[in-house]
Amino acid sequence: MQQIPAVRRRKLGAELRRQRDLAGMTSGEAARRAGWHQSKVSRIETGRSSARPEDVACLLDIYGVRDRELRDLLATLAGKGTQRGWWHDFRDVLPPEYRDFISLETGACRARTMENSVVPGLLQTPAYARALTRSVLPRLGAREVDALVEVRTARQAVLEQDPPLELHALLDEAVLRRNVGGEQVMGAQLRHLAEAARMPRIRLQVLPFAAGGHIGVTGSFVIFSFPLIADLDVVVIDHLTSSLYVDRQEDLRAYSAAFDRLRSHALSYDDSLAFISGIGSGNDSWIGSGNSKGA
Template sequence: MQHGPAVRRRKLGEELRALRDRSGLTSGEAARMVGWHQSKVSRIETGRSGVKPEDIRSLLDVYGEVVSAQQRALLEALSASAAGPGPGAGAGAGAGRGREWWHDYRGLLPQEYRDFISLEAGARSARTVELSVVPGLLQTPDYARAVTRAALGGLPEPKVDALVDVRLARQSVLRADPPLKLSAVLDEAVLRRQIGGPGVMAEQLRHLSEVTELPQVCLQVLPFSVGGHLGLTGPFVIFSFPDIADLDVVVLDHLTSSLYLERKEDLEAYSAAFRAIQAHALPPRDSSDLISSLADDA
């Protein structure tokens, strides 16, 4: 099983190796210029070691003109979450410039959820298929609370409130500059399942109707009339990243774990599946009309 930091460490290392190659340096030469042993560069490039933002900056300074400003900013941001636990990642990994808001919830959020949030925060776009619940980025507070209670029965209310706060904080990516581009296909069951009761569901449907007007959100509904479809194998999310296509990753959620798929064949298969599911879904305007109709009837 691949977890977020492991995936990102390896792919980050591959990108750094490509930049070094373009700069015309060997790993030994790059290491000497930075003042490291060659083995450190090797560990970073093969993903066996975490890498801190300051290490990234040192390497990129050495690689010089082959590194664009946008690449530099992205690689420095990615290095904070890519460090994760493991060789070379000390207790301070992720602190300082690379520190992000979800690190404040270490005692509450499992590592896999923090990995997911870091991927979401760094992504350029996300494509998702949902069969049972509204995607977290589009949930209202009361709907998020009802989902959390249902999924984690018996959890003390203060922890439920904290998890809802996290869910709402995640939604800031849709308001960032530039915002995350979200393409979501929802099974019709998502709109008709009464999570939290009629009042909560009515509010959630009205919210969905409003977000369909956002230029960064493409929301489509897969109607019951379609019958069987590829999405029945389970929900998934595909994250894509700016400038570095090789960092794209598919995330599959299970009851007790998450699976991260990064092989080219997996990415192509899930991208094709998403396009096929989109093709069977209602167009965005018709989807918006259906959501508005259901909200009015709720």
């Protein structure tokens, strides 16, 4: 079985322990009912060992958990989604970190993202994604580039699923000014952003250069939230060759607070839409008020 990141093991283990406590059982009693050694339950609950989806199902049966949505979510954390998701077909071109990112994104109910360099993947046009991939990974062949663009496009299905992922994106003005792929590609991308900003489950706000220095300039990040269990939230920070998963509650609170502060510096939803449309039409003279009335 493919290993899942430690952050997901810890999240899964903590929730299984919570369910055991709600059932009024000791780890020893749970282990006896499952026919396991007590150390197996302990290793799963502390995140030291991975749990197979069937192990999770066994424990949830013992604890009397019948909620299908919760069971499916915990099975996904155990690796079910990683094994069976559509992205598994692209495992020859996707590194494990990217596959796990997609797995988290697919299972999340909300994503809050701060981007200071490029358009978020969920909002990229195929032409923009292709140009960006070629620039960032110039050594890739045409087949690999095509596969990565297909993955980027397929990921966007979460915005139309039932229920759709709720996306709140804060975009530094540099994202809109950076000419990726040439004037035609960038113009189409800006128009696509303006269309996305009108969708009910997507909220876009622009952090204009006029806002000055802010915490977002230190790096982009994504906060994923999951249905039913707030403690499963996780922050993902991308680096050149890997991704950092942050799940400590104090860190989650810090990133959530940072996102809220950035919202206060950003343009309102309506002003952000006007700003994006203005750049897309070549009207660079538009300057927003800088408030966040729509936030």
